[in-house]
Amino acid sequence: MRDIMKVVGFNCSPKKDGNTAHMLKEVFAELEKEGIETEFVQVGGKDLKACKACGKCREIKNMECIQKDDVNEFLKKMVEADGIIIGTPTYFADLTPEAKILMDRCGYVARSNGNPLKRKAGAAVVAVRRAGSIHAFDSVNHFFTINEMIIPGSSYWNMSLALLPGDFEKDPEGVQTMKNLGINMAWLLKKLK
Secondary structure, three states: OOOOOEEEEEEOOOOOOOHHHHHHHHHHHHHHHOOOEEEEEEOOOOOOOOOOOOOHHHHHOOOOOOOOOOHHHHHHHHHHOOEEEEEEEOEOOEOOHHHHHHHHHHHHHHHHOOOOOOOOEEEEEEEEOOOOHHHHHHHHHHHHHHOOOEOOOOOOOOEEEOOOOOOHHHOHHHHHHHHHHHHHHHHHHHHHO
């Protein structure tokens, strides 16, 4: 068992340094103040394949998807971490295709192999232009709840009104929501430890 706790954050936006990335980094700053290690993982823009529902992960039970792309490495990072954050912009009132693929394949493999995500902390962060963030937020939280994870809250739903580069930093309530999420996630992780 590691002495230092770790949170891995997955940026499912194709923009590597966009508003979703900045939101994740705001949460990370609060976690790091509490001595929690963080790792930023870029998912958006990767050439990922959708789940084929082949059931091989349930049959083989080696904690891997038979499709060979970055998803197996992403799952390994989830299993090794104490907490998981999935960040996504809002696309047509829901999450990005990369976020959906990440959750579908990692969730299916994990649940087919003893559910090693159980009782880890999980949080969603969502960038939105105007509407649809709650649906995207719920979609990510469904991944956490089906995997028996624990979700910390914040002072508002974990979203920010952010379209253009730099919009997140212009949303004081969104910034404070990410700070509070980081504080609450750190508290939760310490209680779980």
